Amino acid sequence: MPRKGSCLCGALTYEVDGDFEGVWMCHCSNCRKVSGGTGNTIVIVPRERFRWLSGEDHRVTYAVRPTYSITRCKTCGTPLPAEEDKDNVYLTAGTLDDPLDAGIKNHIFYGSRADWARDADGARYFVERSSGPEYAHGVDRKPT
Numbered sequence: 001m002p003r004k005g006s007c008l009c010g011a012l013t014y015e016v017d018g019d020f021e022g023v024w025m026c027h028c029s030n031c032r033k034v035s036g037g038t039g040n041t042i043v044i045v046p047r048e049r050f051r052w053l054s055g056e057d058h059r060v061t062y063a064v065r066p067t068y069s070i071t072r073c074k075t076c077g078t079p080l081p082a083e084e085d086k087d088n089v090y091l092t093a094g095t096l097d098d099p100l101d102a103g104i105k106n107h108i109f110y111g112s113r114a115d116w117a118r119d120a121d122g123a124r125y126f127v128e129r130s131s132g133p134e135y136a137h138g139v140d141r142k143p144t
């Protein structure tokens, strides 16, 4: 079964075939800006395993720097899978709707990560909102 993905407004949908070794996370300052968070999370997908299903005309690409561009949905702004080279599609992992069955395998530009991109002492993990159940500390992190 192919895995499916989409943008936040649902205009753009895609699917990918096969399994993947893991996610690449880039901590560089460009990726932090465009994500507004700790960085970009990417699954590298050979082109023949990627298909747009809908909304391809909703894509808008911003060539921010000569070597850096970002493609977003023009309606909702979701960062989208980018077709920057002829061999691979750089799929933004957060747009996947199905489980990937793999974790983060490579952290790149980790030397320039934000100093806050780590757990503070006593960091708490909530299942949903901070008013709800919390995961216990420990390896299994089961909700209490």
Ligand SMILES: [Zn+2]
Pocket (backbone or CB within 6 Å): 007, 008, 009, 010, 011, 012, 073, 074, 075, 076, 077, 078
């Ligand atoms: Zn959208």
Ligand SMILES: [Zn+2]
Pocket (backbone or CB within 6 Å): 026, 027, 028, 029, 030, 031, 032, 040, 109
């Ligand atoms: Zn980056």
